[in-house]
Amino acid sequence: MADASLPIxxxxxxxxxxxxxxxxxxxxxxxxxxxxxxxxxxxxxxxLFFLIVGGTEAMIIRLQLAQPNSHFxxxxxxxxxxxxxxxxxxxxxxxxxxxxxxxxxxxLMIGARxxxxxxxxxxSFWLTAFGGIMLYYSFIGGFGxxxxxxxxxxxxxxxxxxxxxxxxxxxAVDFWALSLFVTGWGxxxxxxxxxxxxxSMRCKGMTMMRLPLFCWLMLCVSALTLIAITPLTAAQVMLxxxxxxxxxxxxxxxxxxxxxxxxxxxIFGHPEVYILVLPAFxxxxxxxxxxxxxxxxxYPAMVAASVGIVFISVGVWxxxxxxxxxxxxxxxxxxxxxxxxxxxxxxxxxNWLATMWGGKLRxxxxxxxxxxxxxxxxISGLTGIMLSASPxxxxxxxxxxxxxxxxxxxxxxxxxxxxxxxYYWYPKVSGRMMDEKxxxxxxxxxxxxxxxxxDFMHVPGILGMPRWxxxxxxxxxxxxxxxxxxxxxxxxxxxxxxxxxxxxxxALHGEEAGPDPWDAWTLEWATASPPPExxxxxxxxxxxxxxxWDLKHPDDPDWKYE
Amino acid sequence: MTVPGFxxxxxxxxxxxxxxxxxxxxxxxxxxxxxxxxxxxxLDARRLLLxxxxxxxxxxxxxxxxxxxxxxxxxxxxxxNMFAPTSTPAQQEYVMSLFVLAITGGILLVVGGIWxxxxxxxREKEPTETEPAQIYGSPxxxxxxxxxxxxxxxxxxxxxxxxxxxxxDNPKPKNAIDVTVVGHQFWxxxxxxxxxxxxxxxxxxxxxxxxxxxxxxxxxxxxxxxHSFWVPQLAGKVDSIPDHVNEMWIDPxxxxxxxxxxxxxxxxxHAKMLLRVYVDTxxxxxxxxxxxxxxxxxxxxxxQGSQSVPVNxxxxxxxxxxxxxxxxxxxxxxxxxxxxxxxxxxxxxxVFQTNACMNCHAVQGTVANGRFGPDLTHFGSRETLGSxxxxxxxxxxxxxxRNPSDLKEGALMPPMQLTETQLEQVSLYLTxxx
Numbered sequence: 001m002a003d004a005s006l007p008i009x010x011x012x013x014x015x016x017x018x019x020x021x022x023x024x025x026x027x028x029x030x031x032x033x034x035x036x037x038x039x040x041x042x043x044x045x046x047x048l049f050f051l052i053v054g055g056t057e058a059m060i061i062r063l064q065l066a067q068p069n070s071h072f073x074x075x076x077x078x079x080x081x082x083x084x085x086x087x088x089x090x091x092x093x094x095x096x097x098x099x100x101x102x103x104x105x106x107x108l109m110i111g112a113r114x115x116x117x118x119x120x121x122x123x124s125f126w127l128t129a130f131g132g133i134m135l136y137y138s139f140i141g142g143f144g145x146x147x148x149x150x151x152x153x154x155x156x157x158x159x160x161x162x163x164x165x166x167x168x169x170x171x172a173v174d175f176w177a178l179s180l181f182v183t184g185w186g187x188x189x190x191x192x193x194x195x196x197x198x199x200s201m202r203c204k205g206m207t208m209m210r211l212p213l214f215c216w217l218m219l220c221v222s223a224l225t226l227i228a229i230t231p232l233t234a235a236q237v238m239l240x241x242x243x244x245x246x247x248x249x250x251x252x253x254x255x256x257x258x259x260x261x262x263x264x265x266x267i268f269g270h271p272e273v274y275i276l277v278l279p280a281f282x283x284x285x286x287x288x289x290x291x292x293x294x295x296x297x298x299y300p301a302m303v304a305a306s307v308g309i310v311f312i313s314v315g316v317w318x319x320x321x322x323x324x325x326x327x328x329x330x331x332x333x334x335x336x337x338x339x340x341x342x343x344x345x346x347x348x349x350x351n352w353l354a355t356m357w358g359g360k361l362r363x364x365x366x367x368x369x370x371x372x373x374x375x376x377x378x379i380s381g382l383t384g385i386m387l388s389a390s391p392x393x394x395x396x397x398x399x400x401x402x403x404x405x406x407x408x409x410x411x412x413x414x415x416x417x418x419x420x421x422x423y424y425w426y427p428k429v430s431g432r433m434m435d436e437k438x439x440x441x442x443x444x445x446x447x448x449x450x451x452x453x454x455d456f457m458h459v460p461g462i463l464g465m466p467r468w469x470x471x472x473x474x475x476x477x478x479x480x481x482x483x484x485x486x487x488x489x490x491x492x493x494x495x496x497x498x499x500x501x502x503x504x505x506x507a508l509h510g511e512e513a514g515p516d517p518w519d520a521w522t523l524e525w526a527t528a529s530p531p532p533e534x535x536x537x538x539x540x541x542x543x544x545x546x547x548x549w550d551l552k553h554p555d556d557p558d559w560k561y562e
Numbered sequence: 563m564t565v566p567g568f569x570x571x572x573x574x575x576x577x578x579x580x581x582x583x584x585x586x587x588x589x590x591x592x593x594x595x596x597x598x599x600x601x602x603x604x605l606d607a608r609r610l611l612l613x614x615x616x617x618x619x620x621x622x623x624x625x626x627x628x629x630x631x632x633x634x635x636x637x638x639x640x641x642x643n644m645f646a647p648t649s650t651p652a653q654q655e656y657v658m659s660l661f662v663l664a665i666t667g668g669i670l671l672v673v674g675g676i677w678x679x680x681x682x683x684x685r686e687k688e689p690t691e692t693e694p695a696q697i698y699g700s701p702x703x704x705x706x707x708x709x710x711x712x713x714x715x716x717x718x719x720x721x722x723x724x725x726x727x728x729x730x731d732n733p734k735p736k737n738a739i740d741v742t743v744v745g746h747q748f749w750x751x752x753x754x755x756x757x758x759x760x761x762x763x764x765x766x767x768x769x770x771x772x773x774x775x776x777x778x779x780x781x782x783x784x785x786x787x788x789h790s791f792w793v794p795q796l797a798g799k800v801d802s803i804p805d806h807v808n809e810m811w812i813d814p815x816x817x818x819x820x821x822x823x824x825x826x827x828x829x830x831x832h833a834k835m836l837l838r839v840y841v842d843t844x845x846x847x848x849x850x851x852x853x854x855x856x857x858x859x860x861x862x863x864x865x866q867g868s869q870s871v872p873v874n875x876x877x878x879x880x881x882x883x884x885x886x887x888x889x890x891x892x893x894x895x896x897x898x899x900x901x902x903x904x905x906x907x908x909x910x911x912x913v914f915q916t917n918a919c920m921n922c923h924a925v926q927g928t929v930a931n932g933r934f935g936p937d938l939t940h941f942g943s944r945e946t947l948g949s950x951x952x953x954x955x956x957x958x959x960x961x962x963x964r965n966p967s968d969l970k971e972g973a974l975m976p977p978m979q980l981t982e983t984q985l986e987q988v989s990l991y992l993t994x995x996x
Contacts, residue, residue: 075830075971155827161804162787162829167747252804258788259806292684298699323790323825324801325782325808328730332723339715339722343708349673350707353680360686360694375677382666389718391658391725394651394798395644398790398825464642464794466825469833476821477641553693561698 034118035533036103039125041429043100046129047093048500053136054088057081059493066486068474078470079153084135086156087176090272091183092132094414098279099190101421102218104429106194108524108531109212111203111540116196124189131183138175152176155468157269160250160261165243174243177236184233191225194218203523205542210562212522212545213302217282220306221275227314228271235264259324266317274313277409278306280417281348284370287424288352290520291367292359295558298351299545305344312341322390323397331390338388345381349374364518365439369420372447376412380405383458401461407454419446419499426503427517431529432510438502442495449491456484521546638818638841644794648816651729651797658725665718732811739767739778745789745802747828747974748835749936749949759854760924762936763949765839768847770813776844777813787829793822793839801826814841821950830972836950857927858939860907860994910991913984922975925995935975942996948973959989
């Protein structure tokens with residue numbers, strides 16, 4: 001609908017130059033690229049690769065736990081699997097894919113030609129990629145708790161002093177610490193880049209209060225990343241100093257404190273949850289209005305809520321530590337700060353519902369995922385309140401209830417929105433639509449699998465099943481629940497396989513998308529699909545939050561009402 | 563300690579006689595009899611069916627839930643269900659959970675209901691070109707859905723805070739039992755400082771009743787890495803950390819065996835760092851602790867009769883002989899035991915004391931005083947071995963000593979490289995330490 005008659009960005013339809021040249025030139029082009037779109041695609045493909053790896057690890061975990069007293073894998077292998085699953089999904093899937101979206105979309109949405117620092121952007125991606133490869137090299141080169149060639153096996157939050165050399169001989173922990181150190185620098189680079197781009201590269205007329213909510217949230221995430229990744233990176237350095245240079249930060253026997261590691265980790269770890277979930281909100285903020293055919297309800301409230309979440313989220317870390325023996329006053333404080341976060345997140349849910357209210361909901365695949373997200377995020381928020389009540393948390397902490405809760409956030413909210421985003425922006429990136437039939441099949445299978453797995457996973461937690469155990473006795477009565485959870489996992493695996501097939505199939509046989517297949521309103525739809533290297537032939541000029549709405553409805557433009 | 567306001571007393575439901583009708587029901591029946599009430603309007607069949615369907619659906623959901631969590635089964639269970647508390651902290655946490663569940667359940671119904679309504683009502687039935695009315699927001703509405711959650715948060719927080727202080731800052735009564743819990747990779751050490759008793763893996767505490775309250779206060783420490791003490795029916799978990807002493811308390815009301823396990827990843831065998839808490843009646847507890855205070859006493863297993871065996875049987879070093887004699891003057895044979903088995907036990911003791919066993923294990927009243935592994939003074943009186951993973955009997959013990967990793971991969975005890983005969987003898991010796 002955004003056609004050549006439109007002045008914004010003057011749609012350029014010259015064919016892509018990438019089609020020319022030999023295979024080596026093509027490959028070289030991808031390696032040396034500093035183009036934000038190509039780097040964005042690299043980020044996403046890299047993350048999808050590790051999604052398969054991390055997913056396979058999850059399936060091994062679920063096969064092992066499906067029955068009591070199972071001998072499918074040994075405890076050492078199991079410990080490696082859950083450590084690597086957690087580390088992979090957070091650092092090699094979640095953050096890179098969301099930064100990939102930001103990389104690809106933020107410059108397009110603000111009418112810029114690239115990120116503020118294109119070469120820093122490339123450096124950041126390759127650092128992240130190198131960190132991931134290094135982490136997985138540990139399967140060949142590391143030695144774990146048990147002194148065998150292995151991957152890290154100390155859990156994804158690697159509590160001291162289990163990570164000291166006394167208890168973790170060999171190099172598995174070093175691979176873990178150093179690879180997170182390296183990916184951490186990559187992440188910091190990208191975060192700096194996104195902040196700089198959003199602040200200084202906006203096109204004419206795009207004030208901060210006309211910034212698409214996607215960009216607002218990516219700005220919040222990047223700011224939060226700068227705050228949160230720093231202590232983690234520092235802690236990794238301290239850990240390595242402890243291990244090799246005789247420091248005693250976390251060595252209790254020499255006067256260090258194991259508790260300090262936990263504080264360092266969770267000062268990173270809790271904002272990390274929001275680093276992952278805010279981009280998911282960002283995606284929903286774009287998709288829900290377009291498929292409800294309505295403007296976002298309460299834009300200023302959404303901005304305020306996002307900024308509020310950023311600030312509150314750096315003051316709640318110790319709710320992961322209610323059981324470490326803090327004073328009752330400290331427990332009460334962190335209970336309060338954690339509960340307060342329910343207010344801005346509640347505002348978000350209400351605003352999404354209000355946006356959908358009175359709209360015309362078109363349930364294409366992206367909207368299906370986003371609709372399910374809203375409900376699932378509500379539930380994960382409510383279980384979050386349950387966990388914030390510290391007396392109950394003393395029971396629930398480190399049980400499968402917690403595992404179910406955070407997977408409800410990470411899968412039910414974040415992965416659902418990642419899928420929504422992939423369906424939604426795939427046409428922009430590839431120029432072709434993804435197959436709707438396969439998409440809906442993917443959605444329904446994944447939905448069933450998700451609920452089988454993570455709804456039922458709460459129950460063994462209530463029944464006293466702790467995390468990180470590789471097996472359990474039949475008499476504990478957890479067997480049936482775990483079997484259902486594992487069956488759900490198989491559904492999800494099949495759904496993801498369908499999705500991957502759909503991506504490849506649609507790249508070859510998909511319907512031509514055109515510049516604006518969803519009849520959307522933000523600037524990325526004003527340029528060709530895929531966009532040319534320079535994004536826009538002329539710098540766009542905008543006068544409202546929905547520039548393409550103004551173009552499509554000159555009689556009733558947004559700027560009259562904002 | 564009870565929490566006024568919303569505590570669900572288990573006694574309350576049993577106050578009324580089982581057959582008695584509530585007052586209002588009685589009155590209504592009477593009024594119906596006297597024709598003072600109009601007859602209920604007849605329901606048409608469809609409504610009735612719908613009503614019944616709803617009711618049975620609700621009943622099914624409820625019974626599923628009840629079956630799932632074993633609601634109200636407040637007695638020791640092999641499933642460590644946090645919704646079946648038998649000790650005050652766990653009971654209060656359970657009440658807390660019901661309160662939070664009620665509030666969050668209400669929110670779920672309202673917001674989830676709006677979600678379902680919106681998704682159903684506003685779906686596009688057939689594609690049209692026209693766009694719906696554009697609404698950009700409403701400060702009043704935003705204010706409303708900011709303030710209502712704030713009020714809920716305040717209510718939740720105040721309730722939670724009261725509960726935190728009630729559980730965490732509960733004063734310790736004078737007669738409380740003190741236990742020091744030390745987490746080890748991958749087993750538990752329990753010390754009773756007042757009684758001078760050290761045991762492993764199977765904690766015994768007295769029952770605490772309303773008439774005779776006697777809670778157990780535990781100090782949690784760790785010998786190596788981070789662990790967490792969690793027996794859900796008795797109390798929420800508290801971590802045992804190397805550089806930080808924590809405290810927790812329990813006052814179990816129902817005697818029996820409670821299970822739990824380590825709640826913080828502590829290494830290869832975190833999964834098999836199991837916990838067993840035996841809640842004894844006060845008399846039983848007294849008998850048990852008195853017995854544990856005795857030094858090691860070798861006794862024949864049931865199969866071989868239940869005679870005491872003097873610790874000096876067999877060729878012992880004089881030092882241990884004297885020590886043992888001083889410590890256990892009552893350990894004099896009542897009658898002559900079977901010569902063969904007695905010798906086996908005695909030889910087993912020698913094997914134990916001349917191999918690496920006693921570098922790590924202590925048997926009070928003998929020369930063995932290692933501290934790295936579990937104290938074995940009354941090993942034979944325990945029901946399980948390997949931190950609760952298998953039953954404590956001679957054949958399991960032999961398998962364990964042959965190679966602990968066969969039963970518990972990653973256990974820190976090395977294979978002891980004993981001959982089959984020695985294994986038999988050591989196992990007989992250890993199981994005889996009642």
